[in-house]
Each structure stands twice: as structure tokens, then as C-alpha cells.
Amino acid sequence: MIRIFKIALRNLMRYKRRTLLTSMLITLGVLMVILFSGLAGSFKAIMIGQITDSNLAQMQIHKKGYVSSIDTSPLNLTINQKGYKTLEKVFKENPDIEAYSPRIKLSAMLSNFKETTNVRLNAIDPKKEIKVCPNVSDRMKFSGSEIPDILLKQGEIIIPEKLAKGLKIKIGDPVVLVANNKDGSVNGLNFTVAGVIESLVGPQGKEGYMHIKDAQSLLRMEQPETIEIALRIKEFDKLDDVYTDLESALAEFKNKKGKPAFEIHTWETLSPFANIAKMIDFMTISMKLIMIAIVLISVLNVMMMSVYERVREIGTMSAIGTAPGKIMGLFLAEGLSLGFISTLVGNIIGIVGIYFLNIYKIPFAFGRNTIYLLSPTINLSELVWVTAIVLLISVFATLQPAYKASKMEPVDALGHV
């Protein structure tokens, strides 16, 4: 076997320029896949992190039917105290859940005493919210340069930046919030603007923030009620598994009509960025397909040329008694060696490239004054996958020429001019 690969390598070196060109092409394909996967993966991870860690959370639980009517911010689809405690028990029993945070979503009228406008608000328990969305303050601007330990206290409100500009409201200004409760009665409360928040793409990206207890008072809730429970899990990679576990756990809770009482959604079904993430995955797969095409065409071409140029040699091998299987093996070893060396070089250059991209990070801006730095990574399984595909395609591309060589009649091959 070692001798077969030794002969194969020498045969590859026989046509140095052709082998080098083909090898460079395969190396380039592998490098392209590694760098693109690393950069795209890094971009995707940052964006998903930004979305889930700043406002959406990784998963959300609502009363059944809430998400389909989310645009109207219905106040009649709330989770009562009993329901919330039941869910808390489910969360505590699941070791994969890191944190959860209750929210109330509401629409209200905001007035600066001169003008009034609509505002959508996310009422939160700040301590719990920070655990679920650790980057929630990234888009926020407060009076000082420091971010307060507790985002907001009772009686404070954080309003969307554009709205603040439109109504000429500054941080520290008093405002009034007026809201209808679920029975239709109106209530108003005074608040102080604690900060402003930059808008973000997505359904929950233009909301202001207030304290959940203020929301319960404003909406005249006699008992604490919740509209949304945001969840964070310990390992993001386990999202689908945890989602499945929770979905089956929640399915046990029925409403009075015997239908599921709750619904659970991952960030993917709540954010339009999920489609962009899918597009990134699709582009990564496309890159891999291009690499496969490069390997297939280049190895097939070089091996066909190799067989065509060595007909007499194949005839000699066959005449002196080399079994057809071994002749085939010689050519397969040649194609495999070409693929292996090229992918090895591609992997090494790719890893070095990723290393340098991590030193000289590529910056991009997204959100409030935040410069994100792409820090591409490539995991071992991705490298193994790329290598395995290249080797498999190299062997596949060599099969036809190698089979042709093994089937040559020595008497015809020896007479080939």
C-alpha cells in the first residue's frame, strides 16, 4: 500500500506544472470554504447574539394565540399568577434553562404635556431581564456615560430614540403614559425618562422599556399577570433540543376548552433575521458545492489526461501480470493523493488565515455606536467534513479513468502510439 502511494506521488510529480495548477485550484476551493464558513459563521453568531441577547431572547412563551395577534398587543391573552408559577416549576426542572424573565407588552399614549403619540412598551423585571438578555443595554443611552446597575427603577421609562427626538424629550424629562386596560378603561401614570433606546430591525425592535410593576399598575391588574416569558438556555447549540423538551412539557397544560394553554417559540420563528441566517447557511452550502465542482472537474481532468498519456505504461503493467484491481488502485491512489495534499495545504492556509483574521479583526457596525468585530472560527468537525468531501470527490472523479485503465487489454495498450 505504501509503495502504491509512493508510485502515485512520483507520478503526480512527473507533471509538476499540471499537478501544481490542479492542486492550487483545489487548495483555493478548500480555502474559500474555510474562510467563508468562518466569516459567515462569525457574522451569523454575532447577529443572532445581538438579536437574542439584546431584546428578543432565545425563546419566548405566551398564552396560546398571542403571537398570531401580536401586532394588536392583546391584553386578554395573559398568563395569570397560577400559570406563571406552573411554568416556573417547568423551568426549574429543566437543567438546560439558565434564566427566564416575565414581560408585559403593551401599547400606550405617551405625552410630554404638549404633544402625544403612540408607543409600544416592553415592561420588564430589570434584574431578571438582564439575565435573559445580557446585552439589553447595548442600544440604550442614559444620562451619564455609565450604564446603571438596574436599567430602570419603578417610575422610570426608557423610550425609543426617534420618538424622543420627535417629541423633543430629553433624559430626565417627565412624561405621562396613558393606557387602556383589557376591560377598556383608561389609566394614566407619570414617569421620568431614564434613557433612550435605538430601534432594531424586527417585531420587538421599536419598543420602549418600563418596569413590570408599573405596567401592572397602569393596566390595573389586580393580580400580577404576564404576557410573555423570555428564556435563556445554558448552551445555545442545544436550542432545538430544549425547545422540543419544553414544547412537550407545555403540551400537558390545557385550557378550559381542552386545548394547549401555552405556545413556545424560538427566536427563529420570531425574528426576520432567521431568514438571513438561513441565507447565510445556503451561501455556505453553495460555497461547498462550488468546491465540490472544482475538485470533481480538476481531478477528473488531470486523471483522464494521466491515463491517456500513460496507455503504454498501463499496457506494460498489465502485461507483466499486474492485476486489474491493482492498476485501478494505482490511479485511485494518485487521485486520492492529489486531493489529500491539496486539502491539507488548503486546511493549513485556512487555519492560518482564520488566525490572522482574528488578529486583524474585521469591524462592522450594527446598532448604537457598536462596532462588532468578526472573529471567525472554524471547528475541527468542519475541517474534517471539508477534507472528507474533497477525498471522496477525488476518489469519485478518479473512478472512471482508473476503471478505464484497469480494463485496457495489454496487447492494445502496448501497441498504442
Next chain:
Amino acid sequence: MALVQIDNVSRIYQTGEVQVKALQDVTLSIDEAAFVTFVGPSGSGKTTMLNLIGCLDKPTKGKVFIGKEQVDTFDRRQRAAFRGSTLGFIFQAFNLFQVLTAYENVEYPLVMIKNESISKRKEKVLKVLESVGMLDQKDKFPDQLSGGQKQRIAVARALVTQPKLVLADEPTANLDKKSAVNVIRLMRNMRDEFKTTFIFSTHDPGVMKEAEVIHTLEDGKLV
């Protein structure tokens, strides 16, 4: 005792609508350890005869025996195995593997066909290289050797598996007269040393003189 027995063999090639009778009803036998040549003009059937004896081709009619085996009935795989175990080949254009050194060329059949151990291989290769006087050239690649040296390596490669029969189609055609005679004498010495039967073709009168048995072919018939 006959090593090769050819009974009423014919080989007809069909090229389009034209039939070429390369060999017609040939019957002959060749003894063990013989040093035999087929002579005749171009197209007389020398190469066809060697191809049939060498299991590279099958007769259209008749039987070919080598030892006790009727080789004309073998399928492709059996013929390859038989060639590897029983026959050796020397080619007009030497047909050495360009990417292998002289040593590796001689070693090739032992690695690829016989699957012998490294120590046995080394012993056999060095012995045969010494016999053909090429031990000092063993690390050179074919393009670093002269024509005569290449053919010596080819002879060594043919003999290293200790075949019963070595076939050589015009082994001296690409060599100058002196080298040609030297190669034929080397082959005869090898026959003497290893008791191997040598069958070769030539139309060089100087080479013919070296053969012990001469079969003349004309228009596919023995004359």
C-alpha cells in the same frame, strides 16, 4: 520436455470488412530452457506468435499450452495471474517505469504481483541486478541510463520473479549492434544461470546467429 505447445493455431484480425490472417494453422513446440527466436519480415506474425504464447492475446482457432496449462481458455483475470506467476516480458522500447529507479523497476513485479517481503525482495533484486551487471546503476532513473543499460534492467525485471518463460519482442531493435549482441548474450547467460526458456523475435541477422533454435515465419505460416 516441451514447455510450450502450440496446436494448429490461427489468429485472424477483423479490421472493418477486411480479414487479416496473422497466423495460420501453426503447430510447434518449444522445450524447457530453450533459447528460441522467431524471425521473418514485418507482418509475418512474429509479434502475434509472442502475444499468444505470452497470454496477451487469444487464438481464433487452436490450442496453446504452457506447461500443463491450456492458456487459450483463460479469462482476462486468469491470464493476468498466469503472466505474473509464469512469464517474463522484455519489450522493444524497454518500457521501464519512468518514475521508478532501476532498483524499483526490477523490484516492481515482486511488490505488485508477488507481494514478497522486503528482505526477500532486496535479496532477489540485488542478485539479479548483479547478474545483469547493473548493480552500480541501481539508483538511477531510466532517463539517466543508455539504451543498452535500460534493456539490461528490463531483462532483470523479467527474470526477478524466476519465470519459466521469458518473451522478448524485438528486444534489440532500439539498440546499436554492439549493445544488441551484448543484450542477447546476456539473455543467453541468464538462460544458462536460471534455466529459463527465452523466446524472442528479431529480424537482425547478427542477433539471429545467437539463437539456438530459429523458427521462420512468413505470411503467418511456419516455413
